[in-house]
Amino acid sequence: SKNYKIAVLPGDGTGPEVIAEAVKVLDAAGRKFGFTTEKEYYNWGGAHYLATGETLPADAKEQLARHDAVLLGAIGHPDVKPGVLEKGILLKLRFDLDQYINLRPVKLFPGVETPLANKKPEDIDYVVVRENSGGVYTGMGGNVQIDTPEEVACQNWIYTRSQVDRCLKFAFELAEKRHTKENPWRGLSEEDKKAGYTSQLTLVGKTNVLTYVCGLWERAFNAMAKNYPTVKTAYCHVDAATMWMVKNPEWFDVVVTENLMGDIITDLAAMTSGGMGVASGGNLNPKGVSMFEPIGGSAPKYTGKNVINPLAAIGAAAMMLDFLGEKDAAKAIEKSIEYVTGNKLKSMAAGKMGYSTTEVGDLVVENL
Amino acid sequence: SKNYKIAVLPGDGTGPEVIAEAVKVLDAAGRKFGFTTEKEYYNWGGAHYLATGETLPADAKEQLARHDAVLLGAIGHPDVKPGVLEKGILLKLRFDLDQYINLRPVKLFPGVETPLANKKPEDIDYVVVRENSGGVYTGMGGNVQIDTPEEVACQNWIYTRSQVDRCLKFAFELAEKRHTKENPWRGLSEEDKKAGYTSQLTLVGKTNVLTYVCGLWERAFNAMAKNYPTVKTAYCHVDAATMWMVKNPEWFDVVVTENLMGDIITDLAAMTSGGMGVASGGNLNPKGVSMFEPIGGSAPKYTGKNVINPLAAIGAAAMMLDFLGEKDAAKAIEKSIEYVTGNKLKSMAAGKMGYSTTEVGDLVVENL
Ligand SMILES: CC(C)[C@H](C(=O)O)[C@@H](O)C(=O)O
Ligand SMILES: CC(C)[C@H](C(=O)O)[C@@H](O)C(=O)O
Numbered sequence: 001s002k003n004y005k006i007a008v009l010p011g012d013g014t015g016p017e018v019i020a021e022a023v024k025v026l027d028a029a030g031r032k033f034g035f036t037t038e039k040e041y042y043n044w045g046g047a048h049y050l051a052t053g054e055t056l057p058a059d060a061k062e063q064l065a066r067h068d069a070v071l072l073g074a075i076g077h078p079d080v081k082p083g084v085l086e087k088g089i090l091l092k093l094r095f096d097l098d099q100y101i102n103l104r105p106v107k108l109f110p111g112v113e114t115p116l117a118n119k120k121p122e123d124i125d126y127v128v129v130r131e132n133s134g135g136v137y138t139g140m141g142g143n144v145q146i147d148t149p150e151e152v153a154c155q156n157w158i159y160t161r162s163q164v165d166r167c168l169k170f171a172f173e174l175a176e177k178r179h180t181k182e183n184p185w186r187g188l189s190e191e192d193k194k195a196g197y198t199s200q201l202t203l204v205g206k207t208n209v210l211t212y213v214c215g216l217w218e219r220a221f222n223a224m225a226k227n228y229p230t231v232k233t234a235y236c237h238v239d240a241a242t243m244w245m246v247k248n249p250e251w252f253d254v255v256v257t258e259n260l261m262g263d264i265i266t267d268l269a270a271m272t273s274g275g276m277g278v279a280s281g282g283n284l285n286p287k288g289v290s291m292f293e294p295i296g297g298s299a300p301k302y303t304g305k306n307v308i309n310p311l312a313a314i315g316a317a318a319m320m321l322d323f324l325g326e327k328d329a330a331k332a333i334e335k336s337i338e339y340v341t342g343n344k345l346k347s348m349a350a351g352k353m354g355y356s357t358t359e360v361g362d363l364v365v366e367n368l
Numbered sequence: 369s370k371n372y373k374i375a376v377l378p379g380d381g382t383g384p385e386v387i388a389e390a391v392k393v394l395d396a397a398g399r400k401f402g403f404t405t406e407k408e409y410y411n412w413g414g415a416h417y418l419a420t421g422e423t424l425p426a427d428a429k430e431q432l433a434r435h436d437a438v439l440l441g442a443i444g445h446p447d448v449k450p451g452v453l454e455k456g457i458l459l460k461l462r463f464d465l466d467q468y469i470n471l472r473p474v475k476l477f478p479g480v481e482t483p484l485a486n487k488k489p490e491d492i493d494y495v496v497v498r499e500n501s502g503g504v505y506t507g508m509g510g511n512v513q514i515d516t517p518e519e520v521a522c523q524n525w526i527y528t529r530s531q532v533d534r535c536l537k538f539a540f541e542l543a544e545k546r547h548t549k550e551n552p553w554r555g556l557s558e559e560d561k562k563a564g565y566t567s568q569l570t571l572v573g574k575t576n577v578l579t580y581v582c583g584l585w586e587r588a589f590n591a592m593a594k595n596y597p598t599v600k601t602a603y604c605h606v607d608a609a610t611m612w613m614v615k616n617p618e619w620f621d622v623v624v625t626e627n628l629m630g631d632i633i634t635d636l637a638a639m640t641s642g643g644m645g646v647a648s649g650g651n652l653n654p655k656g657v658s659m660f661e662p663i664g665g666s667a668p669k670y671t672g673k674n675v676i677n678p679l680a681a682i683g684a685a686a687m688m689l690d691f692l693g694e695k696d697a698a699k700a701i702e703k704s705i706e707y708v709t710g711n712k713l714k715s716m717a718a719g720k721m722g723y724s725t726t727e728v729g730d731l732v733v734e735n736l
Contacts, residue, residue, distance in 0.1 A: 116485060139577075152527070155525040155581045156522055157524070207451065210504055215521065247639055272614065
């Protein structure tokens with residue numbers, strides 16, 4: 001039977017509580033589907049930083065690279081200056097482990113409240129592939145004549161063709177694979193289907209302003225499209241994308257975009273599908289070590305109260321299993337989460353679920 | 369009696385139809401409130417470009433600078449390559465006339481459908497001040513080794529302190545003024561009110577990633593805040609801002625942000641308040657010539673059918689009058705629009721209003 005080595009970073013605030021439930025579900029899925037997970041815990045995060053002055057040890061990358069995947073709780077501490085942990089831990093791990101894809105499934109589970117009027121689970125079910133290594137996130141730039149009236153600040157938005165290509169390749173392949181019997185066409189017209197298209201990939205950019213950078217994305221996208229004849233391609237400016245995500249989320253199947261635009265639209269997308277309580281994400285290096293996380297924060301005020309919603313962390317564990325190749329286990333966890341949101345929880349909000357954090361974990365295990 | 373010289377650019381598609389209604393309302397308001405408008409028409413736009421190869425004449429700036437304000441219909445033509453008219457007309461006018469503020473009122477009128485669940489007109493009523501002259505819109509950057517596997521694309525996101533300061537000053541002053549008897553506190557807690565705050569200004573940025581550029585914005589914002597003791601300041605990352613605009617729009621009063629982030633969040637905001645049919649915007653140069661426009665496009669497929677919604681163009685005319693100092697006329701038009709959306713129109717969508725374009729213009733005039 002297969003054994004997977006998992007680095008677990010519970011992190012700050014309610015991170016350890018949601019991670020405990022994710023691990024509980026992982027173990028139960030392993031028993032049921034015949035695999036084991038060997039966990040090693042790392043205490044990196046805000047509390048560790050405050051105690052030691054260290055964000056990550058110098059060999060963090062090497063330590064994590066020995067594992068098959070990383071499961072992250074939440075990094076964030078009210079006493080740490082904004083930016084320190086984001087740059088020192090979250091972004092640093094993405095860069096050091098070259099996790100060049102940020103994968104964000106956007107799915108409205110049954111029973112989950114959306115702030116959108118008249119939208120049902122079948123209307124909100126798409127995936128955003130966010131480029132996770134480039135753009136303004138490289139941090140190139142600077143300030144001149146700082147704090148004088150003549151100050152100039154500059155930041156470079158930069159992409160290489162290979163950065164763009166590897167991201168687009170992932171997105172096209174995902175779009176191709178996404179068309180299954182249970183998950184048929186999305187966003188395609190009858191004409192498209194007759195023409196042989198089975199899925200749709202929408203590039204989000206701002207070609208009319210970011211001529212150089214989005215121009216590169218567009219050329220690379222159109223060139224690669226030729227290799228994926230069943231994937232219908234579409235393009236949407238980022239400003240318009242936010243409108244359609246709110247008005248017509250059913251138009252989207254797979255969306256691919258650069259780093260900052262992806263950051264913005266995935267948060268919006270998470271909100272439309274029920275908010276931080278239930279959204280999971282993966283920072284992927286398809287040939288290396290990937291990291292999975294609930295995308296909400298550390299929610300310090302709920303710490304230790306056993307009231308936080310662990311479903312996003314459990315969903316992150318399911319994404320991890322899917323990525324490791326345990327497709328059946330991943331699917332079973334996802335179905336169990338859907339059952340629990342649709343039939344058990346009163347609300348997705350902390351303290352309003354009608355169940356405690358640990359009880360929600362138990363419910364997912366029971367319904368696996 | 370006052371006379372205002374207005375440059376009218378009806379533009380493409382349905383632009384001329386909505387502008388005709390805006391002009392009808394302008395004239396009626398002039399008769400009622402005792403001012404005249406002297407209009408000069410310019411035919412710049414996609415059709416003119418296709419016929420002549422010219423986006424704007426070399427002296428466009430000088431021609432427009434002779435007027436007190438510009439009223440724009442819509443620029444955009446299906447036969448023109450994307451980017452040409454945006455860069456050659458819209459952005460060029462903003463830059464040439466140094467319209468450094470893009471002002472976008474976000475207001476849900478009674479009777480207008482919002483895609484957000486459970487939000488009422490009183491919940492969606494804020495203003496976004498978008499910086500309109502800098503950032504990635506300057507167009508600095510380039511591509512090296514274009515169309516080879518080694519291609520690198522770079523775009524500069526650049527701000528000067530004075531660009532930031534003049535925008536922030538406008539936003540703080542607007543926030544200060546926005547607190548009136550009819551329009552009391554928004555987004556303030558009881559504690560805030562006791563502390564003497566009357567309005568709120570939220571800076572939207574991404575300080576944890578755009579360290580240099582958003583760092584400058586943040587320092588300038590905090591420094592200027594000291595001069596506006598009644599304005600409570602807040603900060604929000606752009607990714608989070610999109611979430612709250614959908615989940616809790618009632619938290620916002622005045623929002624200020626840089627150019628690209630502003631482009632994104634104002635389109636989202638327009639959608640939450642009923643979409644392009646009713647949203648107006650102003651490109652302002654407080655010491656020069658400002659340009660007002662409905663923010664929807666040229667909607668070519670509805671051209672000449674007398675079915676397009678003219679309310680956004682009429683709203684743009686109201687914003688123009690407000691900016692020119694005709695506050696009472698502006699208010700009267702806004703109230704009339706509210707009456708018409710709340711009591712007359714069946715829908716805001718083209719062809720579904722229950723009235724023709726010209727009839728909607730007449731309704732606004734009748735209810736002035
Ligand atoms: C914490 C922050 C740097 C990060 C980002 O901008 O990528 C976050 O918003 C995310 O989406 O994971
Ligand atoms: C047409 C385009 C260049 C423009 C922009 O990005 O500013 C538009 O989206 C707007 O918001 O007015």
